[in-house]
Amino acid sequence: MTDADERYELAQVNIARLKYPLESVELTDFVTALDPVNAVADAADGFVWRLQSDSGNATDVPVFGDTSMIVNMSVWRDEASLKAFMYAGRHRELLARRFEWFERIEEALVALWWVPAGHRPTVEEAEKRVLHLRDHGPTPHAFTLRSGFAAGPGQ
Known part of the structure; x- marks a missing residue:
């Protein structure tokens, strides 16, 4: 990692639309796994931060005004x-x-x-990045793992 790279961290957002309510039996395995998987993330090499509410996860954080959608957002070293x-x-x-x-x-x-480095993105910021990716495809402003861009300021 170069000195320039150390001035930046990688933010990621992953939004999903649930097939069933979080309380449903169909989502029991998913909900039960949230805390253990989040603990693994929190301890992972390169992990910096993750979005969470008082629940310890982000399943109750609104995204795109759709109650059937959940958001996972985190920041990583690279x-x-x-x-x-x-x-x-x-x-x-x-x-x-x-x-x-x-x-x-x-x-x-x-x-x-x-x-x-040190910036913690908001859900509003993440929504704008997702919309930008939809409208413009991968750019330094918003990209995917398959189309990564070097560390540095996006446009």
């Missing part, structure tokens, strides 16, 4: 750290089951962007 968490262990197990719990949506619901 893409490698985020990928290492996403594709290993308990998170990978849940990722494999995502279509049991969440609607398949064609439009972008995941976005990444670089933030100045």
Whole structure:
């Protein structure tokens, strides 16, 4: 990592539309796994911050004004750290089951962007990044893991 890279951290947002209410039996495995998976994230190398309410997660944080949508937002040191968490262990197990719990949506619901070190993005900021990605495709302002951009300020 260069000195320039250390001035920035990677923000990510992942928004999903639930197939069932959070209290439903269909989502029991997902809800039960939230705290353990969040604990793994919190302890992961490169983890910086995650959005959470008083519940300890973000399932009750409104996003896009849609009560069937939930948001996961976090900040990581870099893409490698985020990928290492996403594709290993308990998170990978849940990722494999995502279509049991969440609607398949064609439009972008995941976005990444670089933030100045210490900045904690808001849900409003994340919504704008997702909308920008939908409208313009991957750019330094909002991108995906498949289309990453070097650390630095987005446009």
